[in-house]
Amino acid sequence: MAQRIVLLTEGHTSIYYAKTAYSVLRYRAEEVVALLDTQEVGKTAGGLLGVGGDVPVVGDLGDVPDADTLIIGIGVHGGKLPEVMRGHLLKAVERGMTVISGLHEFLSDDADLAAAAEHSGAHLWDVRKNHEHEVAEGRGFEDGCYRLHTVGQDCSVGKMIVSVEVSRALAGRGLSSKFVATGQTGIMVEGDGTPIDTVVADFINGAAEKLVLRNQHHDVMCIEGQGSILHPSYSSVTLGLLHGCRPDGLILCYEAGRTHVKGLDHIALKSLETYRALYESLASEMHPCRVVGVGMNSRRLDDAAFEAEKRRVGEALGLPVADVVREGAGVLADAVERAIRDRQPR
Amino acid sequence: MAQRIVLLTEGHTSIYYAKTAYSVLRYRAEEVVALLDTQEVGKTAGGLLGVGGDVPVVGDLGDVPDADTLIIGIGVHGGKLPEVMRGHLLKAVERGMTVISGLHEFLSDDADLAAAAEHSGAHLWDVRKNHEHEVAEGRGFEDGCYRLHTVGQDCSVGKMIVSVEVSRALAGRGLSSKFVATGQTGIMVEGDGTPIDTVVADFINGAAEKLVLRNQHHDVMCIEGQGSILHPSYSSVTLGLLHGCRPDGLILCYEAGRTHVKGLDHIALKSLETYRALYESLASEMHPCRVVGVGMNSRRLDDAAFEAEKRRVGEALGLPVADVVREGAGVLADAVERAIRDRQPR
Numbered sequence: 206m207a208q209r210i211v212l213l214t215e216g217h218t219s220i221y222y223a224k225t226a227y228s229v230l231r232y233r234a235e236e237v238v239a240l241l242d243t244q245e246v247g248k249t250a251g252g253l254l255g256v257g258g259d260v261p262v263v264g265d266l267g268d269v270p271d272a273d274t275l276i277i278g279i280g281v282h283g284g285k286l287p288e289v290m291r292g293h294l295l296k297a298v299e300r301g302m303t304v305i306s307g308l309h310e311f312l313s314d315d316a317d318l319a320a321a322a323e324h325s326g327a328h329l330w331d332v333r334k335n336h337e338h339e340v341a342e343g344r345g346f347e348d349g350c351y352r353l354h355t356v357g358q359d360c361s362v363g364k365m366i367v368s369v370e371v372s373r374a375l376a377g378r379g380l381s382s383k384f385v386a387t388g389q390t391g392i393m394v395e396g397d398g399t400p401i402d403t404v405v406a407d408f409i410n411g412a413a414e415k416l417v418l419r420n421q422h423h424d425v426m427c428i429e430g431q432g433s434i435l436h437p438s439y440s441s442v443t444l445g446l447l448h449g450c451r452p453d454g455l456i457l458c459y460e461a462g463r464t465h466v467k468g469l470d471h472i473a474l475k476s477l478e479t480y481r482a483l484y485e486s487l488a489s490e491m492h493p494c495r496v497v498g499v500g501m502n503s504r505r506l507d508d509a510a511f512e513a514e515k516r517r518v519g520e521a522l523g524l525p526v527a528d529v530v531r532e533g534a535g536v537l538a539d540a541v542e543r544a545i546r547d548r549q550p551r
Numbered sequence: 552m553a554q555r556i557v558l559l560t561e562g563h564t565s566i567y568y569a570k571t572a573y574s575v576l577r578y579r580a581e582e583v584v585a586l587l588d589t590q591e592v593g594k595t596a597g598g599l600l601g602v603g604g605d606v607p608v609v610g611d612l613g614d615v616p617d618a619d620t621l622i623i624g625i626g627v628h629g630g631k632l633p634e635v636m637r638g639h640l641l642k643a644v645e646r647g648m649t650v651i652s653g654l655h656e657f658l659s660d661d662a663d664l665a666a667a668a669e670h671s672g673a674h675l676w677d678v679r680k681n682h683e684h685e686v687a688e689g690r691g692f693e694d695g696c697y698r699l700h701t702v703g704q705d706c707s708v709g710k711m712i713v714s715v716e717v718s719r720a721l722a723g724r725g726l727s728s729k730f731v732a733t734g735q736t737g738i739m740v741e742g743d744g745t746p747i748d749t750v751v752a753d754f755i756n757g758a759a760e761k762l763v764l765r766n767q768h769h770d771v772m773c774i775e776g777q778g779s780i781l782h783p784s785y786s787s788v789t790l791g792l793l794h795g796c797r798p799d800g801l802i803l804c805y806e807a808g809r810t811h812v813k814g815l816d817h818i819a820l821k822s823l824e825t826y827r828a829l830y831e832s833l834a835s836e837m838h839p840c841r842v843v844g845v846g847m848n849s850r851r852l853d854d855a856a857f858e859a860e861k862r863r864v865g866e867a868l869g870l871p872v873a874d875v876v877r878e879g880a881g882v883l884a885d886a887v888e889r890a891i892r893d894r895q896p897r
Contacts, residue, residue, distance in 0.1 A: 284753065309684065309753065338655065343783035343818050406755050407630065407655065407748040409787040434790075435836050437689035441755040441791025448786045472689050475836060487829070490781050490821060 208303070209271055210237045211263075212278035216289045218242045218253050218262065220504075224361055225307055225390040226250075226278030230257035232369065232394045238272050239263045241293055266296050276305045276393065280361075284309025284333070294318060301325040307332045307389025309403065332389040333403040341410035341449050343491070350421045351545045354452035355430040355500065356484050358459040358474055360439065360467050363530070364430040365391045367458055367500035367537065370529040372427035374538035383420050385428040387413070387446060402431055402442045409442065413449025425541065428452065434483050437472055444487065451492040454544045455484055456537060457524075458500040461514045477522060498540040499526040554649070555617055556583045557609075558624035562635045564588045564599050564608065566850075570707060571653055571736045572596075572624030576603035578715065578740045584618050585609045587639055601850075612642050622651045622739065626707075630655025630679070640664060647671040653678045653735025655749065678735040679749040687756035687795050689837070696767045697891045700798035701776040701846065702830050704805040704820055706785065706813050709876070710776040711737045713804055713846035713883070716875040718773035720884035729766050731774040733759070733792060748777055748788045755788065759795025771887065774798065780829050783818055790833065797838040800890045801830055802883060803870075804846040807860045823868060844886040845872040 210233070212226040218240060220227060230237055230250055237260050240250055246264040250257025263269055275297040277290065286294075286308055294312070297304050298321040306312050311331040313319055322329050346352075353371065355364040368384055368391070375382040384391070386398025404412045420426050428450050432439030459477060466472045481496050488494035499518055503511045511531065519526045527536040556579070558572040564586060566573060576583055576596055583606050586596055592610040596603025609615055621643040623636065632640075632654055640658070643650050644667040652658050657677040659665055668675050692698075699717065701710040714730055714737070721728040730737070732744025750758045766772050774796050778785030805823060812818045827842050834840035845864055849857045857877065865872045873882040 309751070340784040343815060402753045404752050405655070406750050406752060406788045406791070407785060409752050410784050434833075435794075437794060437837065438686040438756050439753060440794045441787040442752045444780075444790045445752070445787025448781075448783060469689060479836070483833070487780075490825070491783065 208236050208274040210274045210276055211239050211241050211266065211269055211272045212237060212276050213241045213290055213293055214278040215242050215293055216244055216287065217279045218245050220254055222279045222281065223254060224280045225276065225393065227254050227256055228365065228390045228394055229276060229278065230254065230260065231366070234258070234260070239269045240278070241266065241275075266293065266300065272302065274303045274305065277308060280307065280390065286310050295321060298322050298327040298329070299325055301327045303328045303330065305330045305332060305393060307393065307400075309333060332392050333400040335400055335403055335412075337399065337404040337408045337412040337415075339408060339411040339415055341414040343414070345418050346451050346492070347421045350423055351425045351454065351541070351548070352417060352428060352450060352452045353425060353454050353456065353541055354428040354447065354450055355456045355458055356443070356447065356480070357430055357433050357457070358477060358480050359433050359463060360436065362458045362460045362463070363500055363502040364458045367456055367529050367534070368427040368429045369394065370534035371456065371537050371541060372425070374534035375425050375427075375541060378538065378542070380424040382425040382427060383423040385416060385420055385426050387416070387429045387431055391429045401446055402439065406441070409445030410449035413446045417450045425545070430458070434480060434487065435475060437466060437469060447484065447488050448491055452488055452494050453492070453548065454497040454541060455488065455494060456498050456500050457481055457484065457496050458502070460502040460504070461511075462505040477518065481522065496524060497544045498537045499524050500537065501526055501528045503528040503531055554582050554620040556620045556622055557585050557587050557612065557615055557618045558583060558622050559587045559636055559639055560624040561588050561639055562590055562633065563625045564591050566600055568625045568627065569600060570626045571622065571739065573600050573602055574711065574736045574740055575622060575624065576600065576606065577712070580604070580606070585615045586624070587612065587621075612639065612646065618648065620649045620651065623654060626653065626736070632656050641667060644668050644673040644675070645671055647673045649674045649676065651676045651678060651739060653739065653746075655679060678738050679746040681746055681749055681758075683745065683750040683754045683758040683761075685754060685757040685761055687760040689760070691764050692797050692838070693767045696769055697771045697800065697887070697894070698763060698774060698796060698798045699771060699800050699802065699887055700774045700793065700796055701802045701804055702789070702793065702826070703776055703779050703803070704823060704826050705779050705809060706782065708804045708806045708809070709846055709848040710804045713802055713875050713880070714773040714775045715740065716880035717802065717883050717887060718771070720880040721771050721773075721887060724884065724888070726770040728771040728773060729769040731762060731766055731772050733762070733775045733777055737775045747792055748785065752787070755791030756795035759792045763796045771891070776804070780826060780833065781821060783812060783815060793830065793834050794837055798834055798840050799838070799894065800843040800887060801834065801840060802844050802846050803827055803830065803842050804848070806848040806850070807857075808851040823864065827868065842870060843890045844883045845870050846883060847872055847874045849874040849877055
């Protein structure tokens with residue numbers, strides 16, 4: 206059922222922080238009635254984030270009396286709730302709205318919010334809350350389903366968007382294709398998935414394996430990646446997912462022009478070749494796997510720079526390169542279709 | 552303060568399952584009064600596990616009226632409580648004993664046990680329970696402390712024991728050396744540490760980093776490793792620890808004669824060279840690091856086979872090899888001392 210969604214981005218309405226708001230606007234635009242940020246009242250989603258067109262920014266929930274759902278629209282390093290958001294949240298709960306959060310700090314663990322929800326009947330959905338507790342066993346994978354996995358040079362380079370767009374492009378060609386969400390935003394977009402970065406350590410690989418095993422009836426899975434294999438904070442999540450989901454093919458995602466780890470400016474990123482080699486070798490020790498294409502996030506580049514970067518990276522890696530936001534997912538979907546055709550019978 | 556410990560190993564008193572009992576017997580033998588297993592009554596710890604000498608196996612807690620502490624002495628894949636242990640546990644709690652568990656299933660979450668403990672005043676210590684929630688930031692490491700980390704080809708190959716023994720050997724040579732425990736058994740032996748495999752995914756690297764940063768006043772840290780970088784179930788834990796603790800040197804641990812992943816007989820182990828290359832490359836992308844020695848677990852080998860294996864592996868890898876249980880930690884401590892001397896000033 207369609208919802209009437211307010212995206213809470215108080216003090217954080219920029220593409221750097223408002224990753225969740227951006228994706229909900231991109232994939233569920235018709236359900237979004239407003240952004241909520243007292244700092245940007247009167248502006249539009251399109252103007253601030255480049256998606257969502259005329260969706261307005263309001264400064265108070267009272268301005269959108271028919272909204273029934275509030276989604277916390279940001280992702281922050283460490284997943285804590287910014288204090289500036291508390292007042293809005295409490296109002297939404299008191300109004301009996303459904304409140305959806307992808308933060309590590311669970312709304313349902315907050316005494317004030319939980320008490321208010323109890324009183325108003327508001328539903329608090331902590332997307333990251335999970336009870337995964339199965340270890341991976343490395344069996345049960347079927348050959349009929351091609352497992353594509355997006356991996357990256359860093360966080361927030363577009364792995365989720367590439368996964369969604371390639372999955373939709375393949376579906377448009379008549380394949381049964383499933384976007385398999387592994388993060389809070391992907392789950393909000395798709396309606397199901399597993400918040401892999403919030404699973405207890407021993408069960409990360411197992412949670413990924415279970416997620417894949419229950420989607421094997423499709424022709425293709427496009428499994429959202431997380432973090433990076435050399436991310437100082439999150440590499441464990443990345444490897445658990447890579448090993449747990451046993452991919453056949455990878456799309457390597459990066460943001461052109463980014464030189465350092467997002468949020469950790471003292472740590473330089475390595476070359477794309479380094480990441481490609483690590484991902485392919487670590488994955489292939491479990492199951493034959495290769496990178497089939499590169500997903501570029503070119504938001505910082507003008508057209509000329511974009512074309513030059515695409516040529517440079519394509520030649521260096523010998524792989525098709527595309528920015529799915531700028532030019533659609535056709536080139537990468539072609540690469541996946543070729544990989545499916547070329548796959549050796551096992 | 553010394554305790555009077557009963558090790559609960561009901562139905563699992565073998566070296567395969569009773570890893571925790573083995574290590575407590577090895578390092579806190581003087582505090583252990585009995586093993587508890589109705590299947591093995593009248594035998595001794597030494598006879599069944601090869602450590603603990605004459606410590607007897609009893610079939611009922613009533614046989615050891617002066618015991619004040621019960622430790623669940625096993626580690627099982629997935630960390631669930633075997634049903635056969637429940638009756639003993641409840642009796643221990645009703646008697647007001649301190650009950651220590653390293654399982655994933657927390658005793659304090661079990662309604663019956665929690666109620667009994669409330670009534671008797673028994674202390675339930677779930678060693679794996681933690682509230683780690685800091686992300687790694689990759690800074691604050693000091694050059695004055697050499698960070699040694701044990702890594703392995705599989706689970707249960709001896710990483711904890713190598714860490715303890717090398718640390719003790721270095722301490723015996725006048726260095727300030729700290730065994731840094733990262734698993735439930737290590738924590739029971741050392742009295743502090745972080746149960747890294749039970750941390751929420753996003754905070755694994757951060758928990759490892761924090762653990763290291765607070766021990767830097769020592770000359771050397773011997774940081775216990777977990778799992779293996781190619782373990783189908785636990786590789787995420789391994790990488791988070793490797794990246795979070797920024798080792799200078801590694802000791803590669805394995806069990807001679809083991810061919811398949813413990814508990815997953817359909818998955819073959821790779822060559823030691825494969826693991827060495829992966830560990831060195833993944834660690835060195837964060838901080839210069841190399842393997843300085845090999846810790847062999849040779850429990851399946853007779854003396855001749857042991858010597859042959861040691862020669863073979865030593866020549867293949869060009870590294871010192873030793874079984875610390877069989878021959879002491881001198882050879883590996885020598886290797887660490889050389890590595891400390893050879894370290895380039897940074």
